[in-house]
Amino acid sequence: MTLEKRKAAKWKVVINIILLFIVLIWTMPTVGLFISSLRPQDEVMNTGWWTTFTDGTRFNLDNYRQVLGGRDHTYVDAAGNTVRASGDNLSQAFVNSLTVTIPSVIIPLLIAAAAAFGFAWLEFPGRKIFFTIVVALLVVPLQIALIPILRDYQRIGLTGSYLAIWLAHTGFGLPLATYLLYNYISTIPRDIFESAFLDGAKQMTVFTLLVLPLSIPAIASLAIFQFLWVWNDLLVALVFLGGTADVAVLTQRLASMVGSRGQDWHLLTAGAFVTMIIPLAVFFGLQRFFVRGLMAGSVKG
Amino acid sequence: MSEQDTSASSGGIGGRAVVTLGRILISIFIPFVAFVVLWGGFIFLRDTNAPQGIIASVAIIWGVGGVALLFWVADWVVNRLPLQTAKKLQPFVFVGPALVILGWYLFIPALRSLYLSFFDARSQAFVGLQNYVFAFTDPKMLESFVNNLMWIVLGTGGAVGFGLIIALLADRSRFEKFFKALVFLPMAISFVGAGVIWRFVYAYKPPMEEQIGLLNAMVTFFGGEPQAWFTMQPWNNIFLIVILVWLQTGYAMVIISAALKGIPSSIIEAGRIDGATEMKIIIRIIIPSIFSTLVTVATTIIIISLKIFDIVFTMTNGNYGTEVIASMQYKQMFRFLHYGRGSAIAMVLVIAVIPVMWYNLRQFSKREGF
Structure with a gap:
């Protein structure tokens, strides 16, 4: 018995060492990025970030100042020359990303919650066919919509506007949101609705005062999911927001920095970290809801 | 009233x-x-x-x-x-x-x-199946099919495999939450952000200089020659797929881990009493009981790999033999302004997901209450 126990304890240690090794591999790239973003340009370009641990370094926020700023920026390089560099204006892209993301999360969730309530609790002709279409659309690749919708937008002059991208994200996010909220709302006990209707409540009242508050857990999980999806999206922004700098979102700016400043590692690392700040905050703050949202299903077109 | x-x-x-x-x-x-x-x-x-x-x-x-x-x-x-x-x-x-x-x-x-998809570049003249002939015979398209297949097989296999292994190991560790949170973390990072992170890992400098990319630094540390990983055909595709695996393993792990917790402990105990080794228990009992979860997770990642775009677009832009279907479609739309071909390629993606759609619909029609 004691021998077996000792053997089991040994196994536990081995398992933990293997896991520690895997986790090290998994986090090293991100840690390297973060450390590099705080190092001065000449160090980032010439020595590996791991040398920080042995050689020491003078961490500063210069790289962040430069990628966030919109104006030109001067600094003194290692040889003592004053260098002018153009800013990447990520702070504006940051505001743009927020402007794109917040409505792109709230609008589809509002519309999907209403639709889910309709599908779950109201009788109307075509209910089953329409919902079958929603299920079928769950996995349709959004690439299918790019060309037709782009043509519509060009015709009504909507390309490059926020409305254009809000509607696009709404359309692409709706199938999953409707489907998952339907799953949730349809499990609300029937008695609750019946007593509300008997008391003479209108359907809109039932929806806003009963269904929406009861669905908060499901809506919260979905909101995190949709938030990360929209914030991290590149393709939809590229197609519908166009290339103009004043509306470009973070992912677009970062992608174009990779193209134009592929070797400026001090800027790329800082830029990448700027795009990750909000998702990481959401991730650490709301991990529980996030995991719950993932569990509910995540097949999305 | x-x-x-x-x-x-x-x-x-x-x-x-x-x-x-x-x-x-x-x-x-x-x-x-x-x-x-x-x-x-x-x-x-x-x-x-x-x-x-x-x-x-x-x-x-x-x-x-x-x-x-x-x-x-x-x-x-x-x-x-x-x-x-x-x-x-x-x-x-x-x-x-x-x-x-x-x-x-x-x-x-x-x-x-x-x-x-049956019309020409500017959607004016009917061209029949010409765009589909392009989609299925153009050398670049064929290259993208092969690459996408690699993405699907290796990306999905890698993410589900690592996810399963980590979930099984973490289930047996006291620090489960800590390990899982760190593997899960990349889920919050965009494909573009992940692209930059890994670009830095793969960074290349000529042999005489000090390497700043982690991978080349390790290669030179062990006495090898530094490599320009992104131009190494066809291996560069695998270096890109690693990024997807890194991002999606956390997702697979979380879902599989939840399924593992759902297995009644009595079945596993029964196996132990019968004297089965841990490996046998995993293969004979655990994997069969979470099989449907594995299928769901794999399907989700297959669809993600099928539509993969951001990573290729920011890392290589399809050069050096790394083209995929979605990047081909984007190029037809915006570089060549050929809406006919762009639409035909989009239809190819739709055709590819039809089996999944059919499966979803069948599951749905089995459900009660509708």
């Missing part, structure tokens, strides 16, 4: 007509006001030169408030209609907006893309 009705009936025919007319006018007036407010917001947003922060706030209030306003107005109007009609229309106040948007953004575009 009821007070109005009694006053109308006591006021005779003339009074009733006035009330009805008033109602109709109000019914038109309210939506009109709503429309003016929304249109005003749109014009303001289109033409303003206000500071970015103000535009953003107005845009958010306008967009979100506008949707709520539309719902409210639609409900208000429907409730002014005769009772029978109102009852019939009421459900559509709720499902209508979703149906219109889904129709406009996904359902009808699928049909329109099918239609456009």
Whole structure:
């Protein structure tokens, strides 16, 4: 018995060492990025970030100042020359990303919650066919919509506007949101609705005062999911927001920095970290809801 | 409402007509006001030169408030209609907006893309199957098919495999939460951000200089020659797929881990009492009982790998033999402005997901209550 126990304890240690090794591999790239973003340009370009641990370094926020700023920026390089560099204006892209993301999360969730309530609790002709279409659309690749919708937008002059991208994200996010909220709302006990209707409540009242508050857990999980999806999206922004700098979102700016400043590692690392700040905050703050949202299903077109 | 009705009936025919007319006018007036407010917001947003922060706030209030306003107005109007009609229309106040948007953004575009795929670059002349011939014979397209297949097999296999291994190991560790959180973390990072992270890992410098990329530093540490990983065909595809595996393993792990917790411990105990080794228990008991979860996770990642775009677009832009279907479609749309070919390639993606769609629909039709 004691021998077996000792053997089991040994196994536990081995398992933990293997896991520690895997986790090290998994986090090293991100840690390297973060450390590099705080190092001065000449160090980032010439020595590996791991040398920080042995050689020491003078961490500063210069790289962040430069990628966030919109104006030109001067600094003194290692040889003592004053260098002018153009800013990447990520702070504006940051505001743009927020402007794109917040409505792109709230609008589809509002519309999907209403639709889910309709599908779950109201009788109307075509209910089953329409919902079958929603299920079928769950996995349709959004690439299918790019060309037709782009043509519509060009015709009504909507390309490059926020409305254009809000509607696009709404359309692409709706199938999953409707489907998952339907799953949730349809499990609300029937008695609750019946007593509300008997008391003479209108359907809109039932929806806003009963269904929406009861669905908060499901809506919260979905909101995190949709938030990360929209914030991290590149393709939809590229197609519908166009290339103009004043509306470009973070992912677009970062992608174009990779193209134009592929070797400026001090800027790329800082830029990448700027795009990750909000998702990481959401991730650490709301991990529980996030995991719950993932569990509910995540097949999305 | 009821007070109005009694006053109308006591006021005779003339009074009733006035009330009805008033109602109709109000019914038109309210939506009109709503429309003016929304249109005003749109014009303001289109033409303003206000500071970015103000535009953003107005845009958010306008967009979100506008949707709520539309719902409210639609409900208000429907409730002014005769009772029978109102009852019939009421459900559509709720499902209508979703149906219109889904129709406009996904359902009808699928049909329109099918239609456009039979026309030329500018969608003017009918060209028959020419775009599909291009899609299935062009060397670059064939390259993208092979690459996409690699993405699907290695990306999905890698993410599900690592996810399963980590979930099984973490299940047996006291620090499960800590390990899982760190593997899960990349889920929050965008494909573009992950691209930059890994670009840095793969960074290349000539052999004489000090390597700043982790991978080349390790290679040179062990006495090897530094490599320009992104131009190494066909291995560069695998270096890109590693990024997807790194991102998606956390997802697979979380779902599989939850399924593992759902296995009744009595079955596993029974296996242990029968003297089965840990490996046998995993293969004979655990994997069969979470098989449906593995299928779901794999399907999700297969679809993600099928549509992979961002990683290729930012890392290599499809050069050095790394083209995938979605990047080909993007190029046809924006570089060559060939809407016919772009649509045909999009249809190829749709055809590829039809089996999954069919499976989903079959599962759905089995469900009760619909």
